[in-house]
Amino acid sequence: MTESGKPILxxxxxxSCSWRVRIALAxxxxxxxxxxxxLVKDGGQQFSExxxxxxxxxxxPALKIDGITIGQSLAIIEYLEETRPTPRLLPLDPKKRCxxxxxxDLIASGIQPLQNLSVLQQxxxxxxxxxxxxxxxxxxxxxxxxxxxxxGKYCVGxxxxxxxxxxxxxxxxxxxxxxxxxxxxxxxxxxxxxLALEAFQVSHPCRQPDTPPELRA
Amino acid sequence: MTESGKPILxxxxxxSCSWRVRIALAxxxxxxxxxxxxLVKDGGQQFSExxxxxxxxxxxPALKIDGITIGQSLAIIEYLEETRPTPRLLPLDPKKRCxxxxxxDLIASGIQPLQNLSVLQQxxxxxxxxxxxxxxxxxxxxxxxxxxxxxGKYCVGxxxxxxxxxxxxxxxxxxxxxxxxxxxxxxxxxxxxxLALEAFQVSHPCRQPDTPPELRA
Numbered sequence: 001m002t003e004s005g006k007p008i009l010x011x012x013x014x015x016s017c018s019w020r021v022r023i024a025l026a027x028x029x030x031x032x033x034x035x036x037x038x039l040v041k042d043g044g045q046q047f048s049e050x051x052x053x054x055x056x057x058x059x060x061p062a063l064k065i066d067g068i069t070i071g072q073s074l075a076i077i078e079y080l081e082e083t084r085p086t087p088r089l090l091p092l093d094p095k096k097r098c099x100x101x102x103x104x105d106l107i108a109s110g111i112q113p114l115q116n117l118s119v120l121q122q123x124x125x126x127x128x129x130x131x132x133x134x135x136x137x138x139x140x141x142x143x144x145x146x147x148x149x150x151x152g153k154y155c156v157g158x159x160x161x162x163x164x165x166x167x168x169x170x171x172x173x174x175x176x177x178x179x180x181x182x183x184x185x186x187x188x189x190x191x192x193x194x195l196a197l198e199a200f201q202v203s204h205p206c207r208q209p210d211t212p213p214e215l216r217a
Numbered sequence: 218m219t220e221s222g223k224p225i226l227x228x229x230x231x232x233s234c235s236w237r238v239r240i241a242l243a244x245x246x247x248x249x250x251x252x253x254x255x256l257v258k259d260g261g262q263q264f265s266e267x268x269x270x271x272x273x274x275x276x277x278p279a280l281k282i283d284g285i286t287i288g289q290s291l292a293i294i295e296y297l298e299e300t301r302p303t304p305r306l307l308p309l310d311p312k313k314r315c316x317x318x319x320x321x322d323l324i325a326s327g328i329q330p331l332q333n334l335s336v337l338q339q340x341x342x343x344x345x346x347x348x349x350x351x352x353x354x355x356x357x358x359x360x361x362x363x364x365x366x367x368x369g370k371y372c373v374g375x376x377x378x379x380x381x382x383x384x385x386x387x388x389x390x391x392x393x394x395x396x397x398x399x400x401x402x403x404x405x406x407x408x409x410x411x412l413a414l415e416a417f418q419v420s421h422p423c424r425q426p427d428t429p430p431e432l433r434a
Contacts (some may be wrong), residue, residue: 056362057323068312072326075318082311094299095285101292105325106274109289113330122348123339131339145273 007032007065010055012039013208013215016112016169017073018061022203023165024077028084032063036210039117074108077162089162099156103146103163107170111139115173132177140174140184143167147186154190160197168194172205224249224282227272229256230425230432233329233386234290235278239420240382241294245301249280253427256334291325294379306379316373320363320380324387328356332390349394357391357401360384364403371407377414385411389422 009025009032011018025032037060038045045051046058055062057071066083070076081089090097113119114135123131150156155163171191174181181188194200201207206217226242226249228235242249254277255262262268263275272279274288283300287293298306307314330336331352340348367373372380388408391398398405411417418424423434 056359057327058359059327066312068315070315070319072319072322074326075315075322078318079311079315082314094296095283097299098285098287098292098296101295102287102289105289105292108322109291109326109330110274110276113326114336119331119336142273142275
């Protein structure tokens with residue numbers, strides 16, 4: 001917390017995992033301060049001793065709130081959900097909650113880590129794009145099939161849920177890696193509906209305190 | 218469910234994510250049937266049309282229970298926790314629950330996917346072991362630091378939690394990839410305590426219906 005008592009979000013404008021948490025904070029109208037951590041400058045500010053003491057995982061996002069510092073975006077969102085339940089990001093019905101978590105994990109464990117910077121750097125410059133496209137396509141094939149059974153207006157029914165907070169940043173990554181989204185009509189449709197919501201707009205990478213001027217919109 | 222009404226776990230003896238769920242089922246005394254899915258035989262049985270119709274993610278574990286089929290190990294465990302709460306795998310206190318989820322996600326999103334077969338296959342035979350060791354060491358460095366603040370007898374305090382269900386299978390992977398565990402005394406200590414519990418033993422890869430005879434113990 002800051003002296004004013006506000007939570008502090010350690011964030012990088014382009015980090016898709018940070019974006020997930022920014023959406024949650026926006027939806028729940030939680031006022032917070034951003035401390036930018038530049039993942040590429042100075043060899044990666046997340047590796048600094050200072051940041052590492054705060055978050056041994058050397059990753060963003062991290063959230064300082066209620067006297068604790070939390071890492072891992074989904075753990076942060078679940079904590080916010082349990083302590084600030086309105087509006088809810090998990091449905092009441094256990095089976096629907098399960099679908100929300102399944103879709104969230106499909107993205108957070110099954111896609112995002114495999115196209116993360118640390119893996120891409122191992123692939124060699126010429127294979128990087130191909131690899132990123134391959135893992136995103138593989139994940140989106142599964143996701144599209146799942147969503148055809150679960151989606152209403154959003155990923156699970158007609159209420160915005162944690163799954164939606166994972167979907168939009170992952171689609172942005174896909175676009176960045178030039179993945180052809182034509183085979184994924186359900187994903188595209190949901191993504192478009194979500195991007196029309198204010199919480200997804202104010203949290204967008206192009207509108208953060210650390211967004212470089214040339215990427216602002 | 219089978220005709221007898223038992224849940225069905227689609228599992229592979231060596232899959233660390235399947236093991237997580239097997240521990241949960243054992244701890245909660247949920248009787249189930251195993252349908253083995255061999256991830257290497259026949260080019261990977263998870264890619265069969267039949268299995269894909271069941272789980273579009275083409276991964277184990279998947280659990281058929283209460284009329285639905287669920288993928289993603291942590292989503293499965295959270296569902297079991299919400300519908301079969303005894304004994305609990307998440308503490309009551311929201312901050313402690315958050316620590317449990319953070320540690321679980323650190324392993325499930327931050328380590329396991331990066332040393333998964335699909336990634337290793339991209340690394341080339343000669344780099345495979347080095348890469349697996351690198352990502353596990355990097356994750357365990359963070360995990361060791363986190364656990365020094367959260368652990369009692371187990372990962373978070375003295376109660377077995379979802380985090381422990383992630384820890385033990387990940388340590389087994391580390392041993393398989395010949396990671397030197399000397400720098401991680403807290404991880405080693407917790408792992409040893411957990412392996413003494415019956416639920417971790419009956420769910421062990423060396424004691425599954427699909428364990429090859431030469432790996433049985």
